[in-house]
Amino acid sequence: MSTTTETAEPALVVEDTGAVLRVRFPVLAIEGLDTGDGRYITPGGLGCRALPLSLAAQPYDPHGGQDSPAAEVFGKITKAERHPGSEVTSPTTGEPFGAGVWVWSGEGEIDGAHRWADLVRKGYLRGVSIVMGEMDAEIIAEDEAALSEHPRRRAVVNGANIACATLVPVPAFADAHLELVNDDTAMVAAADLPSELHTEPVPPWLSS
Secondary structure (H helix, E strand, O other), X not given: OOEEEEXXXXXXXXXXXXXXXXXXXXXXXXXXXXXXXXXXXXXXXEEEOOOOEEEEEOOOOOOOOOOOOOOEEEEEEEEEEEEEHHHOEOXXXXXEOOOOOEEEEEEEEEEOOOOOHHHHHOOOOOEEEEEEEEEEEEEOOHHHHHOOOOOOOOEEEEEEEXXXXXXXXXXXXXXXXXXXXXXXXXXXXXXXXXXXXXXXXXXXXXXX
């Protein structure tokens, strides 16, 4: 049985955003499977902060030793679920995830007028990486890892909460990705929504 967390109140849409892109995350994060850079979340160790969570975009892939610009918040995650890995197919292998693996999925929305929204519409930006809060982690020294069953593992997260997520070109979990909800309600113009779902315009948010 999956564990579900979702918002109870309708989402408020800022009046001047133009459109809302509805999205889902078939794979948001994975417990019991190493990331590409050697991190591991213990099964049962990951929770989720109260929803909605901020969703940011970081389309720059840093190289040459230079830092990327700060990620920009342009949406939110409104629903998060935890499933046994046997019920979820890995996009990489085409097979269900193995025994002992748990997969988080989710749903959310993006400001369709934001400068990065077209990258999502065209499928150019679809990797997703979570930011963890309240984290209890163990760092593994390189020489210690070399003698273990997992020589590439550098950190074990025993407990943490999903605090937000960022769309990135290269996600830590190769399977973690976003896709558009492909139906007639995938894009809703803010002007067409009932007046009670409108708020006053607010300035854009920047992540720290």
